Amino acid sequence: MLLLTAASACRRHSATGPLRLAGLLLWVWLWGAGVSAVAVCPSPAPGEAAATRLSHVIDGDTVILSTGARVRLIGIDAPELGRDGAADQPLAAEARAALRELAGPSGSRLRIQPGAEPKDRHGRRLAILVDADGRNLAEQLLRRGLAYLAVIPPNVRYSDCFLAAQTAAQHARLGLWRTPALDAARLPSREGFMRVRGRVERVHGSRRGLWVELIGGLGLNVHDADLATFQPLALDTLPGREVEALGWVYRTKGGPRMRLRHPSALMVDPPQP
Secondary structure, three states, rough: OOOOOOOOOOOOOOOOHHHHHHHHHHHHHHHHHHOOOOOOOOOOOOOOEEEEEEEEEEEOEEEEOOOOOEEEEEEOOOOOOOOOOOOOOHHHHHHHHHHHHHHHOOOOOEEEEEEEEOOOOOOOOOEEEEEOOOOOOOHHHHHHOOEEOOOEEEEEOHHHHHHHHHHHHHHOOHHHHHHOOHHHHHHOOEEEEEEEEEEEEEEEEEOOOOEEOOOOOHHHHHHHHHHHHOOOOOOOOOOOEEEEEEEEEEEEEEEEEEEEOHHHHHHEOOOOO
16 A cells, blocks of 8 residues: 555646655655654644643543643544444544553643644644653554544644654554455445545546545545645546545535545555556
8 A cells, every 4th residue: 555656637736845745755665665664753842832731531632631621633533432322433442541541640741732723613722742751642642553644734744754653553553454444335324534445436627626536436535725735646547546545524415525635645555567
């Protein structure tokens, strides 16, 4: 499974910067070579993160601070705990327990770095949390395979080291990577964050960007505003290829849909000989 790099199908958009492209090429090489990347996310520089204290861990990606603020960790999505009689998603309890272990007991000191986008649509604060030893809590969950990478621009600062952590967990088949992705042609009726696998049927443009249509009906949408970020991916070469996508599946009259916000959400099998 590779992050596919090639000439962009979207040449009308400005090229990504050389550092971003170099980073993507590096992780493509690591992925293709079977190397478990062991990069550690850098700690925020002095003045970028404030001291805070933990009050409560809600689930594998959300905590409450002693101020009462609810914080959603940037860059990840952990399995959901069951609500209203629904069962927990697999490894949801383990993800919450791991975050409790990493964050420490109530009252533990943490450092918080707000995201470029400071709040989500639910009003939760979006932030990076770092423990007293300088460990990025989201990175640690990815490294254990207890969360999936979920990069949402403009909060992309740690995306490269987050991708390295996820790649290491995938190669070691840890946690969520022990089970196969959902089949795009047999998706459950629920909505929510999913890892989905399928074969690309066609790629076509629209007024809002590009659609990558999978056999079985799932449409992967890259909005025009995000296309420049996807330039290292040759989207026009995908028909006939097997892909895995990470993101939130929603339902429309046309069937299931998933918006791709960052190239790390799309993994592509190498072409068959």
